Amino acid sequence: MGDKEYYPPRGLRDIVGREAYxxxxxxxxxxxISRLHGFQPVLPPTIEYYRLFEEKSGEEIKKTMYVFEDxxxxxxxxxxxxxxxxxxxxxxxxxxxxxxxKLYYVSQCFRYEEPQFGxxxxxxxxxxxxxxxxxxxxDLEAAYTASRFLDALGLKHxxxxxxxxxxxxxxxxxGIPLDVQDHVLHLIDKSMIDEAVSVxxxxxxxxxxxxxxxxxxxxxxxxxxxxxxxxxxxxVDRVVFxxxxxxxxxxxxxxxxxxxxxxxxxxxGLAYYTGLIYEYKAISxxxxxxxxxxxxxxxxxxVYGGPYEYFTGLALGLDRVILALEDxxxxxxxxxxxxxxxxxxxxxxxxxxxSLLEDYGLSSMMVVVGKIGKGVRLASRKAARFALIIGRRExxxxxxxxxxxxxxxxxxxxxxALPLYLYSExxx
Ligand code: AMP
Numbered sequence: 001m002g003d004k005e006y007y008p009p010r011g012l013r014d015i016v017g018r019e020a021y022x023x024x025x026x027x028x029x030x031x032x033i034s035r036l037h038g039f040q041p042v043l044p045p046t047i048e049y050y051r052l053f054e055e056k057s058g059e060e061i062k063k064t065m066y067v068f069e070d071x072x073x074x075x076x077x078x079x080x081x082x083x084x085x086x087x088x089x090x091x092x093x094x095x096x097x098x099x100x101x102k103l104y105y106v107s108q109c110f111r112y113e114e115p116q117f118g119x120x121x122x123x124x125x126x127x128x129x130x131x132x133x134x135x136x137x138x139d140l141e142a143a144y145t146a147s148r149f150l151d152a153l154g155l156k157h158x159x160x161x162x163x164x165x166x167x168x169x170x171x172x173x174x175g176i177p178l179d180v181q182d183h184v185l186h187l188i189d190k191s192m193i194d195e196a197v198s199v200x201x202x203x204x205x206x207x208x209x210x211x212x213x214x215x216x217x218x219x220x221x222x223x224x225x226x227x228x229x230x231x232x233x234x235x236v237d238r239v240v241f242x243x244x245x246x247x248x249x250x251x252x253x254x255x256x257x258x259x260x261x262x263x264x265x266x267x268x269g270l271a272y273y274t275g276l277i278y279e280y281k282a283i284s285x286x287x288x289x290x291x292x293x294x295x296x297x298x299x300x301x302x303v304y305g306g307p308y309e310y311f312t313g314l315a316l317g318l319d320r321v322i323l324a325l326e327d328x329x330x331x332x333x334x335x336x337x338x339x340x341x342x343x344x345x346x347x348x349x350x351x352x353x354x355s356l357l358e359d360y361g362l363s364s365m366m367v368v369v370g371k372i373g374k375g376v377r378l379a380s381r382k383a384a385r386f387a388l389i390i391g392r393r394e395x396x397x398x399x400x401x402x403x404x405x406x407x408x409x410x411x412x413x414x415x416x417a418l419p420l421y422l423y424s425e426x427x428x
Contacts, residue, residue: 011113011121023124026318027106030126030149034104037145039128042103044085050077052084056272056303060186064111078110083272083297083313086129091306099132106318118289118320129313136248139276139312142294143249146280146314147258155324156283157291158259161250162266165242165275166214166222173232174207176200185267188215193265219247219262242275249276259283272297280316282324291324292316336362336426337386340375343368345395353388353400353418360419362426380405385426
């Protein structure tokens with residue numbers, strides 16, 4: 001490349017070295033825990049038709065979407081989130097499955113936002129979706145699975161919980177147009193409460209006052225709020241049901257030992273939420289921003305031409321989960337062994353040793369060298385636990401010289417005994 005250096009585009013990253021191992025580890029843990037809790041994997045496409053996101057992604061996300069035409073003139077987008085794709089895939093391919101359908105994904109998403117700490121233009125989401133469960137058990141099973149994943153990483157976290165059903169029903173009751181409702185929720189999401197109230201007041205003074213009242217209520221005062229506004233609220237039964245869901249969600253999480261607090265101002269950016277919403281925050285980490293979020297989006301299937309269905313789910317921002325882990329997180333193991341083969345030994349001999357180690361879950365790489373000393377130096381620089389030396393002598397006697405690179409001790413071990421020897425040594 002000469003003197004010219006090539007960088008990834010702004011806001012995108014090359015993830016290498018220790019960081020790449022941590023990413024892989026975190027992805028695998030997310031997959032492992034999701035499967036243990038009965039979720040099955042989905043791999044949605046990275047590019048979708050723009051119109052899939054157009055209607056229901058919310059103002060903020062629409063502004064930041066990567067949109068382009070392909071060579072045939074189709075209007076496409078890099079996905080800014082995955083739920084729209086999951087809903088589409090459910091309708092197209094999974095409708096016949098026995099419900100509940102529980103899905104997980106680890107997918108990168110793209111948003112053209114201003115890059116800053118914890119905010120990238122390409123980032124990874126680990127997501128869980130539960131389809132076909134009306135009651136709070138569906139919300140809890142997804143949320144708890146995510147909590148178990150965070151627990152497995154040792155990341156202390158808490159829940160901030162809200163319920164947009166009341167906000168929506170109230171605005172609908174005052175005849176506020178849907179796009180204005182979305183805008184008001186967007187302003188509340190940005191903590192611009194006064195602006196939100198004055199937008200509402202342009203349509204109805206009472207609507208503005210009622211919203212201000214709602215935003216000042218504690219969780220214990222929501223029931224009385226619903227009673228007081230029952231003549232205004234649209235579909236009161238559903239609002240009551242969603243309020244019970246909110247309380248059930250918070251109560252169960254607390255019973256399980258998690259911190260969960262109600263925030264009337266929490267509405268979240270995505271426009272498709274219909275009731276419960278929540279965010280994950282890391283406790284005692286310098287990362288103040290949310291590490292994930294989720295909620296209810298019942299009926300999202302109808303937006304894509306399908307029948308009404310119950311949907312609930314969440315997405316964790318895995319980049320932020322990793323940032324929140326900070327330096328305290330150490331991976332259990334790097335490279336176990338470097339196999340050092342002298343140039344006159346058949347390559348197949350070295351490769352066979354690799355497969356012996358693999359059977360015991362031990363990682364290895366092979367180098368072919370003229371001088372053994374060079375191979376040993378390389379093994380130390382790769383931070384391997386062992387150097388496995390195979391010169392002419394070892395080859396003809398069917399053995400390997402094992403050098404423990406931390407203690408410097410070297411012993412000769414027969415090929416048959418090698419894996420068990422390494423396995424027991426590696427554990428000490
Ligand atoms: P959302 O899809 O907006 O609900 O976001 C879910 C989670 O994805 C957030 O809580 C963040 O942890 C993460 N996230 C969203 N946008 C970004 C970004 N630009 N960079 C890194 N993580 C992000």
